[in-house]
Amino acid sequence: DGGITQSPKYLFRKEGQNVTLSCEQNLNHDAMYWYRQDPGQGLRLIYYSQIVNDFQKGDIAEGYSVSREKKESFPLTVTSAQKNPTAFYLCASSADREGATGELFFGEGSRLTVL
């Protein structure tokens, strides 16, 4: 089935460690996104990529890094510089290159807990 796969679903990390969240899509979408969800805060954009080998910062990019070496993959690294990394992370993709009007398809999320 086509869709977006995020892994791992749950992840625990010690303070000071980097962690990478995986996002893979087989929808042949050009654009991919990472959002962070906190209770009562909605979805906040971390990074997005409209084409391979190119990506832009979102509203809360500090402490995060991404890469887009393949069209179907958009991993997110949560670095030790991120002050409050415990959150639910959502990856999404869209067929529209700008990603502004096309439907966003979301994965089921990765819940990161820093111990």
Next chain:
Amino acid sequence: QQQVKQSPQSLIVQKGGISIINCAYENTAFDYFPWYQQFPGKGPALLIAIRPDVSEKKEGRFTISFNKSAKQFSLHIMDSQPGDSATYFCAASIEGNTPLVFGKGTRLSVIA
């Protein structure tokens, strides 16, 4: 700066009643307004969307009302059912230009 303000934060509705969630935006350049539905532990999914050339769009029990002059749009869920219990997010974007900006969400509980 919060570009899309959503209210209420939580809502409890009796089964069969009407659920109403409101959103207001600031950027007059926004021209695409979707609503997403999210069940616990899942990613959001598109529910319904509207563009400002119409004032209302209906899909089944779900209706978006749009007021361009007031810069507001709302989601109405008619005949609300327990299965509608979820978190709802409004969003906005500038067509072909920017990623979606989301509201903070409304947690809807429909009780029997």
